[in-house]
Amino acid sequence: MRSDEASRFLAELGIADDSVTPITGGWASWTFATGSGRILRVARNPEIDAAHRRESRLLPELAEAVSFAVPAPTHFGVHKGMTYMVYPRLPGRGLEPGDRVRAVAPMLAELHAFPVDRAAELLGCAVTAEAWRDDYLEIGKWVEGEVLPVLDGELRDRVRREYDATLPDLAAISPALIHRDLGCEHILTDPETGMPTGIIDFETATVGDPAIDYVGLLVTFGEQVTRELIAASGSEISWRLVRFYHWLGAAHAVKYGLAERDDAIVADGIEGLRRRLPG
Structure with a gap:
């Protein structure tokens, strides 16, 4: 258009x-x-x-x-x-280092506290941990079929080991309304005060694991700040699952690069897997 x-x-x-x-x-x-x-x-x-x-x-x-x-x-x-x-149009720009990032913790707590059954009704999605785990069983199929073949043997084994070990945790989450694409560019911030004021771009919102909404903060602010935000939120967030979604983001980059036939994106995704995977 x-x-x-x-x-x-x-x-x-x-x-x-x-x-x-x-x-x-x-x-x-x-x-x-x-x-x-x-x-x-x-x-x-x-x-x-x-x-x-x-x-x-x-x-x-x-x-x-x-x-x-x-x-x-x-x-x-x-x-x-x-x-x-x-x-x-809501005022503000994306959240950046130096902003008052700790104010994001109560915002996420509010988002995740929205009545989960009503969220599922509005979004037309399931409300069970098993349904969330099943989503990742499907994701695991393209990880196995598309991403693993371009990795070396050692990295391939690390991905398989971590993926298989995490599946039981995915079935034990406490489902909540989640944004599911919460990069810091989607957290609006007052440029004068550095205070977060809003959240935008809810196209991927669903019911699932609130841990996934901390991945963008981890990417931008690092582990210490992200752990502090989780503690301040008062929510039970699995750090293991935050890390799982974090490294899986690199696998998404590999998949996208392969689809676009962009070797640079593939290489960057593979390097991201090396850096982000535990062990």
Whole structure:
């Protein structure tokens, strides 16, 4: 979608705006910022179309339940076969080193405390630890079939050993509403004060293990700060599972690099596995 198309579409919705600027870098949606302080997102494919539908059900209730800002759609519907949503643009930039990162702990505690049965109803997903474990049984199939063949024997054995050893832990989690893609770029922060103010981009939100929402913090701030945040949250978070999701992110990078035929991404993912795997 081009900016002029987005502008015409917004006018059809009764949102006249003389400035519509594309936000680049996202693969999931065509995203535009308007001069009047709104965001327009239009799904690029059926998978994201379904994600938008889930967000449209979750976000209004989540916005009422938490003290921090989340995007609350003012317009939602279908445009040329794909879902769209419009919501006020939330102020701030992504969380960075030097910001007041410890304020993230109560935000995550609030997110994970959202009533889990209601989250599952809104998102149309299962609410059991077994269902979460089963997701990783499926992930394990592409790890085995796509990632392991490009690793050397020693690294291949480490991946298999850690994956197999972690599966029982995945079946013992306490399910909660999770963001599941909580990189620090999705934690909005006041640039003047460094105080986190909101969380955005809930396309992958689901019910699962809250440990996964600490991985982005681990990547940016390291182990000590992340452990302190977990302790401050008052939640029972498995450090072993935080590390599992962390190294599995490198396996995702290998898979993506192979799909894109990008040797540099594959090599970076393999090096990430070497650094992140225990042992």
